[in-house]
Amino acid sequence: MLDIVTRFAPSPTGFLHIGGARTALFNWLYAKHHGGRFLLRIEDTDRKRSTQEAIDAIIEGLKWLDVSYDGEIVYQSKRIERHKEVANLLVEKGRAYHCYCPETERKIKAREEGKIYKHKCTSVTSDVRPVVRFKVPDSEDIIVDDKIYGQVKVNSEQLDDIVILRSDNTPTYIFAVVVDDHDAGITDVIRGSDHLTNTFKQLLIYQALDFDIPRFAHVPLIHGEDGNKLSKRHGATSVCDYEKMGILSKAMRNYLLRLGWSHGNDEIISDEQAIEWFNLESIGRSPAQLDFKKLEHLNNHYISNMSNEDILALILGENTLTDKKKGYLLQGLTELKKRANYLTELLDLAKFYIQDPPLDLSEEARQIVKSNLNIIKLLASFLSKIGDENWNKVFLSSQIKECAKSHDMKVSGVYHSLRAPITGVMDAPGIIDIMVILGKDECIRRLQAI
Known part of the structure; x- marks a missing residue:
């Protein structure tokens, strides 16, 4: 190959x-x-x-x-002289001709109705500038060996003579593609199936020019x-x-x-x-x-499966954050990225990490804060007594359970009373994990800002 x-x-x-x-x-x-x-x-x-x-x-x-x-990059518009040269070669070989015929009402109507119209050139000369038409052979099977659809066939009787140069000497798409693909040494043309009808016409042009025919695959x-x-x-x-x-x-x-x-x-x-x-x-x-x-x-x-550092670079773009807030995000993204179907969701999911108190509360969080102001005040006081060296997931979990037990509260209620003022939302990841990421001082600051 x-x-x-x-x-x-x-x-x-x-x-x-x-x-x-x-x-x-x-x-x-x-x-x-x-x-x-x-x-x-x-x-x-x-x-x-x-x-x-x-x-x-x-x-x-x-x-x-x-x-x-x-x-x-190759720009087709810069190759028009080459297209004209090849079109004139086809004229010289008798495989194309200058056509002075105006578009007839019959042809326009046939095109609008989706019918086949076979061109019959009757004008030899005229004051108007001609187009160049490629002569389509009469009653010849055109066979395309397509790599996806297999062998596809059409009879040339179904095709009109093809305009390859317009009256302004610019090439038509069907013709220019053949010349450009040949000159570029294209071996395989992979394109949409809507181009299959063009391929039948282009195959005739390839053959008339004795060009190597590429393999075609219509997707x-x-x-x-x-x-x-x-x-x-x-x-x-x-x-x-x-x-x-x-x-x-x-x-x-x-x-x-x-x-x-x-x-x-x-x-x-x-x-x-x-x-x-x-x-x-x-x-x-x-x-x-x-x-x-x-x-x-x-x-x-x-x-x-993307690194937190790469995600952070993408979602921040030109925005700047303090090193502390970047640190919050880098840790918090480990859990948050599992919840996101789109990158654009991540900043919204993670906004509680970078907001300064008082936070914007969701309606559900606002209602919980409103109903539990005394508990939130108690929790702020309780947590302030935990030393920095013990601010970790295991110790916090055990202390919160003890706090709930000693004040005759459900642990889930305590978690809600922490989640609402610390994150502002009720569907964030585990509150203990978030508290460890934010640190003691930031958590207490948020509880006291309510």
């Missing part, structure tokens, strides 16, 4: 969506698995719809996903949780949206990998395993279906 070269070739008319991100990942993994190269080409020949903002979003999205490309599309084709109504579709939601890039890669590809019953798959195991044969033929619960589960797994 020749050295594998794959590519991701998005059009910069919008942000990097989840389907495009999966396509990029599959191409990257396939190249890595075979020790090949993965290239990035920006297909920006549609100058009216292409934007720098979209280009930047695509590059940033790939960077966040940690899907790295080899070499420099089924992604559907929403309702089974319908993915769209904005299904929620976040841009990779940038998932990053803002607090999804880790590792979790996203794992999730995208499992959208249509499988390796037995494995769900948690590391990058190293993905590169080792990835193949086209394990991609299913049915559309993959989004499952946000599965994404949450994966994200929770990767958050839980």
